[in-house]
Amino acid sequence: MIQYKRKHNQKGGKKEMATSKAEELLHDFHLLTHLNIALYDEQFRCVCNIADQASYCSTLHKSKLCLDRCIRSDARMLVQAKQTHLPQIYACPYGLWEAIYPILDGEHILGYLFIGPAIFPEHAGHLQGLYQLVLSDAPEISTAALREGARSLVCHSREEMDAIERLLALLASHLSANRLVSSSRQTLGYLIKQYVRKNLKKKITLSDISQRLHCSTVTLTESFRREFGMTIMQYVQKERMKLARELLLNTSLSVTDIAERCGFPDVEYFSRCFKKMEGISPSEWRKLRGSS
Numbered sequence: 001m002i003q004y005k006r007k008h009n010q011k012g013g014k015k016e017m018a019t020s021k022a023e024e025l026l027h028d029f030h031l032l033t034h035l036n037i038a039l040y041d042e043q044f045r046c047v048c049n050i051a052d053q054a055s056y057c058s059t060l061h062k063s064k065l066c067l068d069r070c071i072r073s074d075a076r077m078l079v080q081a082k083q084t085h086l087p088q089i090y091a092c093p094y095g096l097w098e099a100i101y102p103i104l105d106g107e108h109i110l111g112y113l114f115i116g117p118a119i120f121p122e123h124a125g126h127l128q129g130l131y132q133l134v135l136s137d138a139p140e141i142s143t144a145a146l147r148e149g150a151r152s153l154v155c156h157s158r159e160e161m162d163a164i165e166r167l168l169a170l171l172a173s174h175l176s177a178n179r180l181v182s183s184s185r186q187t188l189g190y191l192i193k194q195y196v197r198k199n200l201k202k203k204i205t206l207s208d209i210s211q212r213l214h215c216s217t218v219t220l221t222e223s224f225r226r227e228f229g230m231t232i233m234q235y236v237q238k239e240r241m242k243l244a245r246e247l248l249l250n251t252s253l254s255v256t257d258i259a260e261r262c263g264f265p266d267v268e269y270f271s272r273c274f275k276k277m278e279g280i281s282p283s284e285w286r287k288l289r290g291s292s
Contacts, residue, residue: 022180026050029171033164034154039181040112044078045191045213052152057117059149060094061211063138069093071214074100074114078214081112089165092117094133096153099165101172103181110181113172115164119155188213189227192220196236200243200263204236240264241277248286255282 026037027050036051061067070092077088081100085107088100098116102109119127131146156164175181195209206217209232213220224232240262247258259270274282 022175023048023050025171025175025180029167033156033167035115035118035164038114040078040114040214042109042111044075044082044112045188045215049212055117055152056096056146056149059141059145060134060138061207063134063141064207065137066094066134066141067207067211069137071211071216074098074214078112082109085109087165087169091120095120095130097161099168101168103172103176105176110176113168113175115168117153118161119153121155121158121161187227188215188220188223192224192232193235196232196239200236200240201261202263203265204263206232236263237273241274244270244274244282245285248282249289258282 022039026039026048029035029037030050036049036055038049038051057070061070073090073093077090077098077100080086081088081102085102085104087102090098092098096117097120098114098118101113101115103111103113119130127147127150130150131143134141134146135143191213192209195212196204199208206220209220210217221232224230224235228235230238244258244262247253247261248255251258253261255271256267259267262270264270264273271281274285278285280288
């Protein structure tokens with residue numbers, strides 16, 4: 001995966017790696033352009049994503065067919081970027097602007113910058129045409145939902161898009177030249193765990209992870225089970241319970257607040273899950289541990 005580096009201290013032979021500088025640059029790019037931007041590793045796996053929570057794509061990806069088409073389209077362009085070492089600027093299957101920029105160290109690809117989506121200027125006044133592309137594949141998605149999602153779409157002029165493309169080239173060169181990214185290989189299971197730990201407070205679905213790591217749900221589940229002997233959702237539950245125990249023991253947060261912070265839909269469900277695992281309710285567990 002891609003690792004972000006800055007100066008570090010050595011203590012006891014262990015290096016403390018910080019991720020702030022590269023992520024700051026990606027956040028700055030997102031702030032200025034309003035475009036989502038992600039870093040992919042050399043194996044086409046997304047390891048850092050700066051994106052708005054509500055998006056047009058998230059509406060599309062509620063349809064498995066739409067999601068599969070988007071993944072296949074992105075995969076084709078990533079392969080072209082890998083083969084040519086050149087940026088790929090293209091329209092997704094549903095007419096949106098996206099771009100992939102290789103991050104190069106000489107002839108070696110360290111990773112990729114993945115940017116988008118945006119509306120092509122000529123499409124800005126014809127969103128209904130984009131909606132029809134989606135509805136032809138996913139009639140279960142309503143036009144109202146598409147209109148709501150479209151509020152997040154960005155449209156720049158051609159001159160602005162050209163400037164953004166030049167900025168991307170500079171950003172990719174800067175990340176490589178200043179050694180803010182380096183290539184190392186981690187297993188798919190490791191990246192799934194990393195994603196889960198970063199998103200415990202949110203709803204986590206296989207579709208979300210599939211989109212983020214750019215591989216099918218079948219590959220995700222089989223790889224994770226083979227590597228760790230459990231399902232991804234079992235691991236999600238395990239990590240949520242681990243966080244819940246830490247918060248019960250080390251904070252004065254209410255059980256309701258802890259349930260929310262650990263990603264449970266409601267406190268009743270959290271209490272049932274906790275009691276099933278620990279044999280007692282969260283409040284009883286806290287009282288027992290607090291007195292020991």
